[in-house]
Each structure stands twice: as C-alpha cells, then as structure tokens.
Amino acid sequence: MEKEIIRLNIHFEEGFYTFSDQIKSQMRPLTEYTLGNFFTDDKPLNVEIGIGNGEFLCHIAEKRPDEHFIGFEVFRKIFRKAISKVQKKNLSNVKLIQYDASFFVPLLANNTVSNFYVNFPDPWPKKKHNKRRLLKPEFLKIISDKLIPGGKLFIATDHDDYAEEILINLKAVSELKPEFENYFVNELIDYYPTKYYRKFAIKNKVYFFKMVKL
Template identity: 35%
Template sequence: MRLRNKPWAKDRLESYPQYVVAKPESYKGNWTEVFGNDQPIHIEIGTGKGRFITEMAKANPHINYIGIEVYKSVIVIALDRLIEEDLPNLRLMNVNAVELQNYFAKGDVDQVYLNFSDPWPKTRHEKRRLTYKTFLSIYENILVDNGEIHFKTDNQGLFEFSLRSFSEYGMLLKYVSLDLHNSSYEGNIMTEYEEKFSSKGFRIYRCEVQFQKK
C-alpha cells in the first residue's frame, strides 16, 4: 500500500496527548495510570484508520483498547475517529511492533488483535510477518499467561503460514474459520480493508490462538 505523506500528521498527533500516548515507555507495568482503572487491555497491532478498534471500544466499555500503528499518515485518521467519539477506554500509539517490550511489561496486555497484516509474500521476507516466531515471542512477553491472539486476513498464504507458526510455537488453536463471513461466528467487527475486499468476494480467514504456560 502506497501512503500519501502528511507532513502535518506529527504535529496533530502531538496536539492530542489525551488520545495519543506520547511516551509509552514511561507507563510500562503501570498502564492503570493512563486509563485510570485496572480493566483488561487489548491491543491491535496495525490499527490502520481505526475503524475496528474504535468500534470494539464502543461495544466493550469494560475493556481498555490501544491501537498501534507505525505510520503517522495513517494513525492520524484513527485519531480523527477517536476525537469524534471521545472514548475513555481507547488510546493510540504511533510505534513499531518490534519495540512493544519497551512499552509493556509481562501481563500488561490481555489480548492481541492482528487484522489484515502485511503478508510479506516473498519467502526471504517471512521474518517481517507479524505472526513469525520472533513476533510471537514478543507478544508472549507482554501478554498475561494464556493470553490470546485474534487474527484475520484475506491472504490464504499468510493464513496457512500463520497456522503453522502458531502450531510450531506450541499455541492452542481455539477457533479457525476458512470463510468468516459465511460462518456462524457472531459479533465480527470489520476493518475498512475487510469491508472493501469482502464486498468483492474475497474470502476472510480468522483464528483465535492461545499461548500455553510453559
């Protein structure tokens, strides 16, 4: 996906510290200071324009959500959504997923969402896939014991790779759908990308996997 640069995005993100966590490393192990409560924390890695995470926060006020996106020109659109909704249980972070252990301690996070991540289809790039074992290790080190990953994609190759990666890591496959929109699953909240491509007939794959205490 080619992104249009928005040189003003940095200043806009910095203008809303009540929504965008500016120095997340300072809250490692103490995210109750950000939300003012000890509700469970769910994070979405690659939150894009923010539709999914915003709708999840609206539907589940008893859960705190953090949308994580590395591209300023994209997360600023999610910020506009959050400003409009003004949800007390949602924050945004403009950081890279490889640095998550700098911001979260073990047990800070209860659940991770990976929605329509970059498939990095070339074999030589597999280490960049967000379901590669090194990323799984990062998630395990910030999640509670038996924490979960909920994963959605329209890319069959990435889904098959991810199922193997989860299994080889020793994770429990709790739910697998090879055609989400034609399944009995209830409560699905679509991303912008999901709505666009499912409307064109693309199959959506989804799974829920759980880390096993070692």
C-alpha cells in the same frame, strides 16, 4: 560495555495519542528501554497491532468502556484518521501510538494483556520480502508471554500464503492453543466488518485465527 536501561517517557497529546517523533527523540545507541503503565488502574488491557484508520479499535472500545485499549500504527496519515475517530466518539479508554508494535510489545509487562488483535497484517507478498512479516514464531512467543492466562490472540488475513505461514508459526508456540478445531475458520459471525474488509477482503477467502493462552 553494558547497555544503559532507561524508561521511555511517553507523552500522550490530548491524553490519548503520540507520534513517532516524540519516541525517536529518546532513542540512543546501546540502550534498553522500559515502560511505565499507560493506564492508572487494573482494568483489562487490550492491544491492537496495526489499527489502520482505527475503525475496529474504536468499535470494540466503545462496546467495552470498562476495558483499556492500546493501538499501534506505523503510517502517520492513516494514524491521523484513527485520532479523529477516537475524538468523534469521545473515547477515554484508548491510547494510540504511531510506532512499530514490534518494538513496543516486548516492553509490555508479562501476563498483563487480555487480548491481542492483528487484523490483516501486511503480507509482504514478494518472496524476497517474506522475512519482513510480523507474525514469526519469535514475535508470537512474545505475544504469548504478554497475555494473561486465558488471554486470547485474534488474527485475520485474506492472504493464502501468509495464512499458511501463520498456521505453521502458531503451532510452534506451545503456550497458545486454538479455539477452532482446525486453527482457523473462514467465517466469523461476530467479526466487525472494517473498511478494509468491506473493500478488499470480503472478495477473497478470509482466515480467522483465535488462540488462547493456557
């Protein structure tokens, strides 16, 4: 039996955010999904995976009003904080989606994203849970496919073991090359210090990765 292919109908409340309930209601067995464009023009598109309270996303979206930004976050309570931040700043170049980015990113068109940002992804520190980590070679390859030539992937983590795994996994994606000589640096002058960074990560060694698509 062949899978049915349907286009997801994403309705953004107030024009910029949507919750998982609206997406889950469209899910069916044996179905593949496609997406329409989230924006109506061809301005540069940026994606943050795991936006938390939206602090980082709002900061860069405010600085770059001529670009578009999509943010994904799983947890509803903290997602609502991101909605409030976008509202307070009256940002018209942001879309927020409360859903797992690992589902949505593969649906984005290839060669369309200028930058991906992944700030402090869940390290799943217990060894038995390591398989749940997001930044596996397969997902990094998908990210690479979605980036435009010259597009960049930014990753920050303060977890030593996860940083080691990210380094190994990035080396497995030949289309992505490091901008830093040793793949990562431990200080990044222009990194925006989010609440998580100020409260937790600044006490630890932080690993900043910046990759560019050839």
